[in-house]
Structure formats: C-alpha cells, structure tokens
Amino acid sequence: MISIKNVQYNIGKTEIIKNISADILPGEFTMILGTNGSGKSTLLKLFSGTIAPVSGEIFYGNEKLSALKTENISKIRAVLSQRTEVGFPITAAEVVMMGRYPHFNFNPNKKDQDIVHEVMTLMDLEKFAHRNYLTLSGGEKQRIQFARALVQIWKTGPQTISYLFMDEPLTGLDIHYQQSFLKIATSLLHEKLILVAVMHDINLAMQYAHKVIFLKDGMLAAAGNTKDIISEELIENVFAVKTTFINNPHTNTAIMIYTEN
Amino acid sequence: MYKKNNIFFTVAIIILIIVLLCAIAFGAVSILPFEMFYSLKHFFTGKEPANIYEAVFLQLRLPRVLLCAIAGAVLASSGVLMQGLFRNPIVEPGLVGTSAGAAFGSSIAFVLAAGMSPQIKSFTGPFLVPIFAFGGGLLATYIVYSFAKTAGKISATSLLLVGVAINAAGLSGTGFMNYIARDPQARSITFWNLGSFSGASWLQVIITFIVAGTVLFIAFKSSKQLNALLLGDEEAAYLGTDTNKLKKRIMILNTAMVAVVTAFAGVISFVGLIVPHIVRLLIGSDNKKVLPASVICGAIVLTVADVIARLLLTPAEIPIGIITSLVGAPIFIVLLKKFALLHNNPSAND
Numbered sequence: 208m209i210s211i212k213n214v215q216y217n218i219g220k221t222e223i224i225k226n227i228s229a230d231i232l233p234g235e236f237t238m239i240l241g242t243n244g245s246g247k248s249t250l251l252k253l254f255s256g257t258i259a260p261v262s263g264e265i266f267y268g269n270e271k272l273s274a275l276k277t278e279n280i281s282k283i284r285a286v287l288s289q290r291t292e293v294g295f296p297i298t299a300a301e302v303v304m305m306g307r308y309p310h311f312n313f314n315p316n317k318k319d320q321d322i323v324h325e326v327m328t329l330m331d332l333e334k335f336a337h338r339n340y341l342t343l344s345g346g347e348k349q350r351i352q353f354a355r356a357l358v359q360i361w362k363t364g365p366q367t368i369s370y371l372f373m374d375e376p377l378t379g380l381d382i383h384y385q386q387s388f389l390k391i392a393t394s395l396l397h398e399k400l401i402l403v404a405v406m407h408d409i410n411l412a413m414q415y416a417h418k419v420i421f422l423k424d425g426m427l428a429a430a431g432n433t434k435d436i437i438s439e440e441l442i443e444n445v446f447a448v449k450t451t452f453i454n455n456p457h458t459n460t461a462i463m464i465y466t467e468n
Numbered sequence: 469m470y471k472k473n474n475i476f477f478t479v480a481i482i483i484l485i486i487v488l489l490c491a492i493a494f495g496a497v498s499i500l501p502f503e504m505f506y507s508l509k510h511f512f513t514g515k516e517p518a519n520i521y522e523a524v525f526l527q528l529r530l531p532r533v534l535l536c537a538i539a540g541a542v543l544a545s546s547g548v549l550m551q552g553l554f555r556n557p558i559v560e561p562g563l564v565g566t567s568a569g570a571a572f573g574s575s576i577a578f579v580l581a582a583g584m585s586p587q588i589k590s591f592t593g594p595f596l597v598p599i600f601a602f603g604g605g606l607l608a609t610y611i612v613y614s615f616a617k618t619a620g621k622i623s624a625t626s627l628l629l630v631g632v633a634i635n636a637a638g639l640s641g642t643g644f645m646n647y648i649a650r651d652p653q654a655r656s657i658t659f660w661n662l663g664s665f666s667g668a669s670w671l672q673v674i675i676t677f678i679v680a681g682t683v684l685f686i687a688f689k690s691s692k693q694l695n696a697l698l699l700g701d702e703e704a705a706y707l708g709t710d711t712n713k714l715k716k717r718i719m720i721l722n723t724a725m726v727a728v729v730t731a732f733a734g735v736i737s738f739v740g741l742i743v744p745h746i747v748r749l750l751i752g753s754d755n756k757k758v759l760p761a762s763v764i765c766g767a768i769v770l771t772v773a774d775v776i777a778r779l780l781l782t783p784a785e786i787p788i789g790i791i792t793s794l795v796g797a798p799i800f801i802v803l804l805k806k807f808a809l810l811h812n813n814p815s816a817n818d
Contacts, residue, residue: 255706257702277705277708277710282708286702286703288702288703291699291700291703292700293698293699294551294556294557294698295551295552295557295698295748295753296749297752297753297754301695301753301754302699305696305699305707308692308695308696308707308709309708313689313756359706
C-alpha cells in the first residue's frame, strides 16, 4: 500500500499540491484525473518518488519513501512517462533491455533476456525488436516504453510489492492500442502490484479503473471507488462541462456523453 | 548482432596495427621493419641504437605515433562521453571551453617564457606550456559548467551557449597575448592552436597513457549508466542511476583527460565530434561497444591525419589541426543537417 499524508508541493511560491492525503491499494487500477494544471503529473511524481514533498510524508507499506535507497526502489518501481525520446539510434530491443538495468551489473544474464523476450511477445512487439527506435511512430515508441517499464518489475518475487506509475500512457495510441494497452495493464494486475495512471479519458476510466482520484487546483476533488465517485455533478464541478451518463448495452457499464453544444 | 560486432572489432584492430606501422615507417626518414625490430632489441638489451634510423625510430617516431594514437583515442571517447552525458549529438570538448581555455593558458605561458631568466626556464623545463594549458582548460570548463547550471541541473542548451561565450573570451585572450608577444612567441602560439605532435616525448606518452587509461577504465565501467541516460535524466533515475553523481564524475574525469592531451598536442578539433558518429553508424549506440570502438577508431583517424600532416608538404610539416578541421568541418555540417531532419520535432531537442 502507498499512503501519502498531508503532502504539500510548491514550486517557488506557487502551491502545486495542497495538503493531500490518500491511500493506494495493491491489486487495483487507480487512475488520477483532473483539469490541465491541476497537479496530476506532480501527484504521480510524488507517488513514484521522482520529487520529494515540501511537507508531509509518503509511505511504501510501512517504510518512508525518503528512507529507501534509489537502487533498491528501482528494482520494484517502474515509471512510464508521457513521451520518451532517445538522442541516438538504438534498437527497440535495447531500449526494452534498459528496463532490466537495475537487475544486472554489466551484462544481462539469461533471465533478463528471457524476460525481455517474454514481454515483447506479450505486447506484440517482437517485430520491432531490431528496428531503430528513432524511426518508430509515437504510438510504437510508447508501447516499447511500456514494455521497458514492465520488464523492470517483471517477476519480482511472490512476496514483493511492485509499483507501476504511468503518466498519460495512452498519448499517441489509436483506439485499438488504447484498449489493448489498458487490457494488458489490467490483466497484469495481481495482489502485489500497485498500478497508478494519470488519465484524461473519463469513459476509459469508468471502463478500467477500480479507484479514481480527481484533482482540482491541486486539491482533492474526490477519491474512492470509480462507480461511487464519478457522477454528472462531479464532472461539472471539476471540469465545468455538462454531461449525462447512459448505459452501454453491450458492456452494461456507464458511458459519458456531452449534453452541451 | 554479436557476430557483426566481433567482425567490426577485429577489422578495426587490424587496421589500427597497419596504420600504426605505416605511421612509424613513413616520414622525413623512412624506417624499415627490420630497423624497428633491431632498435627495440638494442633498447631492451640495454645497448645504444646502432644507427640514425634506430635512433629516429626510438626517440622521435615511436613516441610521436603513440602519443598521437592515444590522443585520438582520448578525443574520440571524450566525444562519446560528452554526447552521451548531454544527449546532444553536437557536443565535443571544444564546445564547452576546454580547448579555448587551454589555448589561452598556453599563450600566457609562451609570453611568460620569453621574459624568464634561463635559471627559471631550466627549472620549469619543457612543462611550462602544458601546465598552463592544462590549468586553463580545466578552469574554462569549470566556468562553463558552473554558469550553465541552473537549479542544480545542467541543460545541454545553456551549456553550449555559455560555451560559445567562454570560447569567445578565451579566443580574445589568446589573440591579445598573440598581439603583445614578440614574433617567435606569436608564431609558437599560432602553431600551438593548430595542434601538432612534433614535440612528442616518452614522458608525455607515459603521462597521457596513465591518465587516459584510468579515465577510460572508469568510464567503461559506467557505460550501462551512460546508456540509461539515453532515455533522459528522469528515466535514468528511475532505472537506479544517480544521474547528478554520474554527470559530475564523468565530466571531471573527461575534462582532465582532454586537458592533458590538449596540453601536449595543442588544439585538435572535430575528432571528438565525428568519430563517435561514424562508430554509432557502424555498430549502434550501446556505449559498452561505442566507447571501446571509438578508442580504436579515434586512434586510427588521428594517426592517419598525422601521417598526412607529415607527408603532404615534406620536408615541411602541416599542423595536424588544419587537417582535422579541413576534413571535419564538412562532415560536421552533413551530420548537423541529418540530425536536424531526425529531430524536426522541437521538443526532442532539449
């Protein structure tokens, strides 16, 4: 479990995250939503330990995140950023192998190679293995990066809790890969995985998220079970957009439609 | 993949050996293989060289070729380190002030030396210029880094911009020293700025070898972290790399290594820029391979340039920097164009 307690984050005098407390449970897909500039990415970075809060505490289980060593965290925590560019020509397989860097010293061993192969096959990426990463499309790059994040925390052991944070992971993906991406992520969920993503699409959140966190102006607007939390009122309150929820007869889940012109 | 790399390394090493042998053999005085052999034999059995050819080989040609090869290896691998560290394909030691600072330092030394009494000169020996150049190179690079740093982080863009400013300052300093120097010193300054291995000695070879060997060994051990940096600072940190520590360590080691070479051989531009690109084109960007490959290829390129510098206008000698710049500048422009096309997305450029 991740707990954050009264976490505050400022840049200069601007308050980005204002006194937020929240818990994230393993085995659930948690999504962070909110307006542009509401602090979603910042909150994710606080969760992942990329940045340290100005005040307040972040706990991974019972341990303070600030007390954990970078090299130890990197074996159990992976982060998928919005867009990852590489400055020089390098093959896609080499990029994925970088996810195994925390696990070997100088040369990858058999286990590392097997994991890279397994994940790339799972994600339908084998055909890109020897392609130059620079020549891939935005969506293809994003899928390679997802594979890299996955191999980093693949098979960490039955007792270890692992953490996967994703910042708008669907950027640049077509609807086919949006669905397939979230399906793979959901299928990977197990009781020892903490999975958090910053998202924009409310309908996808309703389809895939177990828990949602809504941010507005750096404050918690709402947090809890997706079904209990998301409502027309919340959407209007956070985004100032009028919507209505209807039932999708094929999946029997709610979908949001816009009711304003 | 692995097979391809093995072939690359085998071929490169064979070429390097051939190039080194040719570089030793050709010159104002040609040295034949059996003369090399006897010269070494006499040396190791403690005898004096039997003739002028053996003496030329042992005291002039061999240290020169070795210093040149090591310098090429240093400049090329330094290019790999800097480009990797700043995720920028056009960084090289010359752009962050090392060379300009060294040039300014050496020009001060040349002018000072002219005014010194013979007693002091015998005390400083042949190391006055190298020491000033080394100090100047370190100082200028340090100034560039400290100005380029904002909020504890160093961005490639500000590094290059501050580098331009410090380079201009170094250049004007050198120009001023050149202006107030008397004729022979002014000429020395000009020559030094164009680079040459004509003053190579065994002591220089040994110093450069020890410094370069140590630095490159440490850098090679860090090649995994350097690879992680390809993804950017933040991503590298997620993969367990302490990026600030890595950057600081590599930068200090790299600057020391380049400053030593510049101190002995003068300013030699473009080798550090171009060799890494050629290597990446041939074997990809895995620093575990790029670094050793650049060591070999840098040695080949600079040794060939030195042979050309010696032979083109025999018996006169052209400064080696003229050769590397003449060949390097057009290649640099081609690379620049190519990367501009690759990175037409502006967000990818920082």
